[in-house]
Amino acid sequence: GEDVEQSLFLSVREGDSSVINCTYTDSSSTYLYWYKQEPGAGLQLLTYIFSNMDMKQDQRLTVLLNKKDKHLSLRIADTQTGDSAIYFCAESPTGGGNKLTFGTGTQLKVEL
Amino acid sequence: SQTIHQWPATLVQPVGSPLSLECTVEGTSNPNLYWYRQAAGRGLQLLFYSVGIGQISSEVPQNLSASRPQDRQFILSSKKLLLSDSGFYLCAWSEISGSKTQYFGPGTRLLVL
Numbered sequence A: 001g002e003d004v005e006q007s008l009f010l011s012v013r014e015g016d017s018s019v020i021n022c023t024y025t026d027s028s029s030t031y032l033y034w035y036k037q038e039p040g041a042g043l044q045l046l047t048y049i050f051s052n053m054d055m056k057q058d059q060r061l062t063v064l065l066n067k068k069d070k071h072l073s074l075r076i077a078d079t080q081t082g083d084s085a086i087y088f089c090a091e092s093p094t095g096g097g098n099k100l101t102f103g104t105g106t107q108l109k110v111e112l
Numbered sequence B: 001s002q003t004i005h006q007w008p009a010t011l012v013q014p015v016g017s018p019l020s021l022e023c024t025v026e027g028t029s030n031p032n033l034y035w036y037r038q039a040a041g042r043g044l045q046l047l048f049y050s051v052g053i054g055q056i057s058s059e060v061p062q063n064l065s066a067s068r069p070q071d072r073q074f075i076l077s078s079k080k081l082l083l084s085d086s087g088f089y090l091c092a093w094s095e096i097s098g099s100k101t102q103y104f105g106p107g108t109r110l111l112v113l
Helices: none
Strands: A009-013 A018-023 A031-037 A041-048 A056-058 A061-066 A071-074 A085-091 A106-111 B003-007 B010-013 B019-026 B031-039 B043-052 B054-058 B064-070 B073-078 B087-094 B107-113
Touching: A009 A018, A009 B054, A018 A085, A018 A106, A031 A061, A031 A071, A041 A056, A041 A061, A041 A071, A056 A085, B003 B087, B010 B019, B019 B031, B019 B087, B031 B073, B031 B107, B043 B064, B043 B073, B054 B064
Parallel strands: A009 A106, B010 B107
Antiparallel strands: A018 A071, A031 A041, A031 A085, A056 A061, A061 A071, A085 A106, B003 B019, B019 B073, B031 B043, B031 B087, B043 B054, B064 B073, B087 B107
8 A cells, every 4th residue: 555554553651662563655756754743843853764774773763664564663672751742754755856755643542 | 953833722712713824833844734633432533635836636526725825834724614623733843865754833712612
Protein backbone atom coordinates (compact mmCIF):
# COMPACT_ATOMS: atom_id res chain seq x y z
CA GLY A 1 0.00 0.00 0.00
CA GLU A 2 0.90 3.68 0.00
CA ASP A 3 0.61 4.28 3.74
CA VAL A 4 3.45 4.60 6.20
CA GLU A 5 2.24 2.43 9.04
CA GLN A 6 2.76 2.63 12.76
CA SER A 7 1.01 1.08 15.71
CA LEU A 8 -1.27 3.57 17.44
CA PHE A 9 -0.28 3.13 21.08
CA LEU A 10 2.62 2.01 23.22
CA SER A 11 2.75 1.97 26.98
CA VAL A 12 5.97 1.45 28.95
CA ARG A 13 7.16 1.83 32.50
CA GLU A 14 9.54 4.62 33.40
CA GLY A 15 13.13 3.40 33.09
CA ASP A 16 12.32 0.68 30.55
CA SER A 17 13.23 0.86 26.88
CA SER A 18 10.62 1.85 24.31
CA VAL A 19 10.65 0.57 20.76
CA ILE A 20 8.45 2.31 18.21
CA ASN A 21 8.11 0.61 14.85
CA CYS A 22 7.32 1.91 11.39
CA THR A 23 6.84 0.28 8.01
CA TYR A 24 7.39 2.55 5.07
CA THR A 25 6.55 2.16 1.42
CA ASP A 26 9.29 3.42 -0.86
CA SER A 27 12.47 1.36 -0.83
CA SER A 28 14.22 4.21 -2.64
CA SER A 29 13.52 6.78 0.06
CA THR A 30 16.75 8.63 0.67
CA TYR A 31 16.08 9.80 4.20
CA LEU A 32 13.84 8.49 6.96
CA TYR A 33 12.84 10.60 9.93
CA TRP A 34 11.50 10.45 13.43
CA TYR A 35 9.53 13.36 14.84
CA LYS A 36 8.10 13.91 18.31
CA GLN A 37 4.90 15.84 19.03
CA GLU A 38 4.01 16.88 22.55
CA PRO A 39 0.40 17.85 23.33
CA GLY A 40 -0.68 21.05 21.62
CA ALA A 41 2.70 21.59 19.97
CA GLY A 42 4.26 21.30 16.55
CA LEU A 43 6.42 18.40 15.43
CA GLN A 44 9.99 18.36 16.66
CA LEU A 45 12.64 16.60 14.59
CA LEU A 46 14.30 13.94 16.74
CA THR A 47 16.63 12.32 14.28
CA TYR A 48 16.94 11.09 10.73
CA ILE A 49 18.84 8.34 9.03
CA PHE A 50 20.30 8.20 5.57
CA SER A 51 19.22 5.17 3.59
CA ASN A 52 22.74 3.74 3.28
CA MET A 53 22.95 3.35 7.06
CA ASP A 54 21.66 0.47 9.17
CA MET A 55 21.83 2.17 12.53
CA LYS A 56 22.21 5.58 14.06
CA GLN A 57 22.64 6.32 17.75
CA ASP A 58 22.18 9.65 19.44
CA GLN A 59 22.32 9.58 23.24
CA ARG A 60 19.23 7.65 24.38
CA LEU A 61 17.90 7.26 20.85
CA THR A 62 18.78 4.40 18.51
CA VAL A 63 17.37 4.18 15.00
CA LEU A 64 17.46 0.87 13.15
CA LEU A 65 16.79 0.59 9.44
CA ASN A 66 15.98 -2.62 7.61
CA LYS A 67 15.79 -1.67 3.97
CA LYS A 68 14.94 -5.17 2.80
CA ASP A 69 11.79 -5.21 4.92
CA LYS A 70 11.24 -1.42 4.68
CA HIS A 71 11.16 -1.30 8.45
CA LEU A 72 12.32 1.54 10.66
CA SER A 73 12.42 1.54 14.43
CA LEU A 74 13.16 4.04 17.17
CA ARG A 75 14.45 2.78 20.49
CA ILE A 76 14.39 5.09 23.49
CA ALA A 77 16.56 3.87 26.33
CA ASP A 78 15.68 4.63 29.97
CA THR A 79 12.31 6.07 29.00
CA GLN A 80 11.21 9.05 31.09
CA THR A 81 7.81 10.64 31.68
CA GLY A 82 8.96 13.53 29.50
CA ASP A 83 9.14 11.11 26.57
CA SER A 84 5.35 10.77 26.60
CA ALA A 85 4.26 12.12 23.23
CA ILE A 86 3.21 11.09 19.75
CA TYR A 87 6.04 9.85 17.55
CA PHE A 88 5.84 10.08 13.77
CA CYS A 89 8.05 8.39 11.25
CA ALA A 90 8.35 9.90 7.79
CA GLU A 91 9.91 8.94 4.49
CA SER A 92 11.10 11.01 1.57
CA PRO A 93 9.69 9.06 -1.39
CA THR A 94 11.37 9.12 -4.76
CA GLY A 95 9.58 11.44 -7.12
CA GLY A 96 7.94 13.25 -4.25
CA GLY A 97 10.05 16.33 -4.66
CA ASN A 98 10.64 17.75 -1.22
CA LYS A 99 7.50 16.26 0.24
CA LEU A 100 7.56 13.82 3.11
CA THR A 101 5.08 11.03 3.76
CA PHE A 102 4.22 10.76 7.44
CA GLY A 103 3.05 7.78 9.38
CA THR A 104 -0.10 7.83 11.46
CA GLY A 105 1.83 8.39 14.68
CA THR A 106 2.39 6.25 17.77
CA GLN A 107 1.25 7.60 21.11
CA LEU A 108 3.80 6.69 23.76
CA LYS A 109 2.60 6.68 27.35
CA VAL A 110 5.17 6.37 30.08
CA GLU A 111 3.84 5.09 33.39
CA LEU A 112 5.43 5.43 36.78
CA SER B 1 19.49 30.06 13.35
CA GLN B 2 16.16 29.51 11.67
CA THR B 3 12.83 30.01 13.37
CA ILE B 4 9.28 29.57 12.21
CA HIS B 5 6.30 31.44 13.59
CA GLN B 6 2.59 30.87 13.31
CA TRP B 7 -0.27 33.01 14.43
CA PRO B 8 -2.69 33.07 15.91
CA ALA B 9 -2.05 30.21 18.29
CA THR B 10 -5.74 29.55 18.81
CA LEU B 11 -8.79 30.67 16.87
CA VAL B 12 -12.52 30.16 17.33
CA GLN B 13 -14.58 31.12 14.30
CA PRO B 14 -18.24 30.75 13.31
CA VAL B 15 -19.25 28.68 10.31
CA GLY B 16 -19.23 30.78 7.16
CA SER B 17 -16.67 33.29 8.39
CA PRO B 18 -13.37 33.92 6.59
CA LEU B 19 -10.00 32.63 7.71
CA SER B 20 -6.45 33.84 7.51
CA LEU B 21 -3.57 31.99 9.17
CA GLU B 22 -0.06 33.26 8.82
CA CYS B 23 3.31 31.56 8.87
CA THR B 24 6.69 33.27 8.66
CA VAL B 25 10.19 31.89 8.61
CA GLU B 26 13.34 33.66 9.72
CA GLY B 27 16.99 32.90 9.13
CA THR B 28 16.79 31.26 5.74
CA SER B 29 16.14 32.25 2.14
CA ASN B 30 13.95 30.69 -0.52
CA PRO B 31 12.64 27.87 1.66
CA ASN B 32 10.04 25.33 0.63
CA LEU B 33 6.92 25.97 2.69
CA TYR B 34 4.13 23.61 3.67
CA TRP B 35 0.68 23.70 5.27
CA TYR B 36 -0.60 20.60 7.05
CA ARG B 37 -3.81 19.88 8.89
CA GLN B 38 -3.93 17.49 11.79
CA ALA B 39 -7.42 16.36 12.69
CA ALA B 40 -8.39 14.77 15.98
CA GLY B 41 -7.42 11.38 14.59
CA ARG B 42 -3.81 12.54 14.69
CA GLY B 43 -2.54 11.94 11.16
CA LEU B 44 -0.96 14.75 9.17
CA GLN B 45 -2.58 15.78 5.92
CA LEU B 46 -0.52 17.90 3.52
CA LEU B 47 -2.72 20.71 2.23
CA PHE B 48 -0.40 22.96 0.23
CA TYR B 49 3.26 23.41 -0.51
CA SER B 50 5.26 26.14 -2.17
CA VAL B 51 8.69 26.20 -3.77
CA GLY B 52 8.77 29.95 -4.34
CA ILE B 53 6.89 33.24 -4.27
CA GLY B 54 3.52 32.87 -5.92
CA GLN B 55 4.03 29.15 -6.54
CA ILE B 56 1.43 27.05 -4.74
CA SER B 57 0.64 23.38 -5.17
CA SER B 58 -2.59 22.04 -3.74
CA GLU B 59 -2.66 18.49 -2.50
CA VAL B 60 -6.28 18.13 -1.49
CA PRO B 61 -9.34 19.79 -3.01
CA GLN B 62 -11.17 21.79 -0.36
CA ASN B 63 -12.44 25.23 0.47
CA LEU B 64 -9.02 26.41 1.64
CA SER B 65 -6.42 28.30 -0.36
CA ALA B 66 -2.83 29.33 0.21
CA SER B 67 -0.70 32.22 -0.89
CA ARG B 68 2.95 33.17 -0.67
CA PRO B 69 3.21 36.92 -1.09
CA GLN B 70 6.79 37.07 0.17
CA ASP B 71 9.71 34.66 0.20
CA ARG B 72 9.30 33.70 3.85
CA GLN B 73 5.58 34.23 4.34
CA PHE B 74 2.90 31.61 3.78
CA ILE B 75 -0.78 32.29 4.32
CA LEU B 76 -3.68 29.86 4.60
CA SER B 77 -7.10 31.29 3.83
CA SER B 78 -10.73 30.49 3.43
CA LYS B 79 -13.65 32.62 2.28
CA LYS B 80 -16.24 30.61 4.23
CA LEU B 81 -15.30 28.16 6.95
CA LEU B 82 -16.99 24.80 7.37
CA LEU B 83 -17.32 22.78 10.56
CA SER B 84 -14.99 20.21 9.02
CA ASP B 85 -12.23 22.83 8.81
CA SER B 86 -11.66 22.51 12.56
CA GLY B 87 -8.27 21.09 13.40
CA PHE B 88 -4.67 21.83 14.19
CA TYR B 89 -2.86 23.61 11.35
CA LEU B 90 0.86 23.23 11.06
CA CYS B 91 3.27 25.16 8.89
CA ALA B 92 6.67 23.76 8.03
CA TRP B 93 9.72 24.74 6.00
CA SER B 94 12.60 22.89 4.39
CA GLU B 95 15.70 23.78 2.43
CA ILE B 96 15.31 23.63 -1.34
CA SER B 97 17.98 20.94 -1.56
CA GLY B 98 19.67 18.53 0.80
CA SER B 99 18.10 16.23 3.35
CA LYS B 100 14.45 17.30 2.79
CA THR B 101 14.10 17.67 6.55
CA GLN B 102 11.02 19.68 7.45
CA TYR B 103 10.93 21.97 10.47
CA PHE B 104 7.57 22.72 11.99
CA GLY B 105 5.99 25.75 13.56
CA PRO B 106 4.05 25.66 16.84
CA GLY B 107 0.70 25.27 15.09
CA THR B 108 -2.68 27.03 15.14
CA ARG B 109 -5.67 25.35 16.71
CA LEU B 110 -8.85 26.26 14.83
CA LEU B 111 -12.29 25.55 16.16
CA VAL B 112 -15.21 26.26 13.85
CA LEU B 113 -18.56 26.47 15.62
